[in-house]
Amino acid sequence: MALSTSSCFILFILLLVRLITVSRSRQAPSILPSNGVRLYLTYQDRIISDYSMIYAGQFYDTDENNDDNDTTDALWCQSANTGTNIGVWYYPNGTEVPLFDGPFDDLTSPRPVYSKRFNGQIALARRDGLSGYEGLYKCIIPDQNGVNQTLVVGAYTDTGYNNNEGPDADLTMQFSLLSTSRLATPPVFSLSFNVSDGPPTNVYCSVNGNGISTELSRVIVNGSGSVTRVTVTVRLREAGNYQCTLSNIRVADGNNGRIGNVQALSSTTSLSLSVSDTPTGLTATRLSTGLAHVRLSWSTVSGATGYEVYYQLSSNTPVSVSNTSSTTNNIISSLFQGSIYTFYVVSYRSASLPSGNASAMLTISNPVVNDFMATLITSTSITLTWSPPTDVVPISYNINRRCRRVCDSSFTSNSTTSVSSTHTSTGIPPYTQCGFDLIGVYGAEIAYLTTNYLATTLQTGR
Template identity: 70%
Template sequence: MAFSSRSCFLLLLLAQLMTVSGQAPSILPSNGVRLYLAYEERIIPDYFMVYGGQIYIFDQNNDANDITDALWCQSAHSGTNIGVWYYPNGTEVPLFGGNFIDLSAPNPVFTKRFSGQIALARKDALFGYEGLYKCIIPDENGVNQTLVVGIDTNNGYNNNDGPDADPTMQFSLLSTSRLATPPVFSLSFNVSDGPPTTVSCSVNGNGISTELSRVIVNGSGSVTRVTITNLTEAGNYQCTVSNDRVTNGPISGNSHPNAVTSTSSLSISGATGYEVYYQQLFSNTPVSVGTTASTTINITSGLFQGATYTFYVVSYGSASLPSVPHPTVTILVTNGENIGLIVSVTVVYILFILLAMAMIIIVLVIFMYIKRKTNQKRKSENDIVMECSPAYATTEFKTKSTVEPVYDTTESVVEPPTFLPPPSTEYEIPTVQ
């Protein structure tokens, strides 16, 4: 009687189930989330690559702690009902409440929850279910985190020659305005035939460290969209991807611990032309003057005499990065027609500052002059000065503040009182010169 490979797998599985059981890992992360491959007894990074022969529903490696050799998605969160696993096509892997070795568990894989973790267990062969599996589980703060792992069949794993990246990246300008300073853009590309565990990028041969995102493309079982954001420099960009593996396997006839790398690149070229904008003083709306492939442009209309404008020159090109806008201030004068006089912004600011300083100095001089004249006038009003004819010397009279009248009472006859000068008055007789 002939047995199929599926029948042999089930018989082997039943034989092991009769002697081997397992339990959940007792050690969880102190913070964040992680993936734990119990069969290899190691923590694996995000976007790792494994094969079906490393995932079981029992303790296949007979470790001392008798841990079920499933693929565990773990968190520092202490909840008992957390975590969800998803198939490569985006549908949820069924959750099972029975024992790992219960024959009624779903095929070919199912999930089972424990405190702070959820297991992905394989009950049957993975043919037709290969690809990128995703686990979403909350961290200790209750924020959902996503972990991805590539799972292949044993043969598919051994014959896989590593991830394949799109040879050309896609450019996307992130700045909402072409006048943004500096302009910001992103580069993105797809990776297939395996998860991109490691992504390293460079510009003009120099390594760069920037924000990186990896997202499984909807509708595909093994494609990842890699996006590098917050880029501002023009040049030749290259990104190399590879995936990490636990076990060495024959990759394209060679034994490698890691898959062959793949490279995606794009050259962000210099300007092929220029776009000129102007903006009137106190206006927030730039107006496009036009574009030119030359380094000069003539503006013959649209400007008003006596107005002040700021001009912006921005480079452009097909799929090219705009340059940082370079502003200059134009002050219009007249000589029969409008003439543009270009003055840099810095020079204008310096002139304004010098003019303000000159006005402050003039105001201070006028203030000091008025104050001095006022003080001299007050001093002259405190003295009484009499000027005599040229034949006499100028005499100064000084008086006391109190003067009382003196009456002559020697006569008995009542006569009108005679006012005598107060005895306290001092006289100085003019001297003839």
């Protein structure tokens, strides 16, 4: 059956429409990142920064700009991981953007936006207006190592974008000390604040007007406000005014940030931080209450709310032993005789950086008496004297005595407690050799200060 001229014309028109439709929406971008993840805005053929700001007229579910590659002008979340079925897009309220298996620009696709997966990438495609759906959209996609990464974009209606005045940051930042030890040099701390009314694409921080190096973290606070929690990690010990300035692409778009009658500006948040003064006059002395008990003392630091005390054995990691408001601290455990220790003290205040450290070294050697001697000997007694050990003076002294007659093999022993120098040991038979041990008493511990010092009583009548 032959077709009429009109029928042929209609068929031609239908085929042409179909061809145009297919040509406008059939392709995903052919180039993926060689490393990591990224956001690709096809309509502008531009890789955009994380936390960038775009408007509805910049992404579609068709090949709107009719490029040679027939690439669909969606917003693409791409990865160096070329696996299939990867990536998820989320609405500003935290719910998942629906995934659509049909072709782009299908009339049955979800509205106003939907996601569609291809190898190594997932599209955020817009089918309808964004009114009521503006805010921060989040893509989570694994990188080439299989580790999930998060990318964020602020998507707005054209009007919402044009009327945006730039991101709004909290006026004051919140300080938090992150160092596991106040002894860390330099200390590690964070400054946190919320940002609304647009994504914080760029964050620049300074102290006293000088730029500083930071580690940036941005996390969406889900909800209609599309708030971002920004945290910058700083490694520094410097007092002064810390400032962070926030901006996004809207701040630089148009004529230096002006679109129509709306001027977009950067936003600044700040916080003044102080550094506590370093303690002075730190001394470490041994206590008589134990063989390895140490007292630390130092001068008061004005304005300090507390002090943290550490000890360090050799090159081991310093150990915190106390947080105190006092300027003295007794360490009565964990230390050992025969070791060299370095002690540290830092001061701190609330919402401030800890001070530098004061340090002192101490050798915990075994106490010894080298001048234990007999100064007077009779036929029945031996008088002994000694000087206190220089390392640490005991609470008291004990003396052990073992004696035997010079012509006899049997021994007698005697123990005397709480003696002092000078001490006379009595009741010894004539011509008897005695061995003496001088013992220092240190609380519940004892130390043999001198052992087996020998002395012999005189014979009878001499």
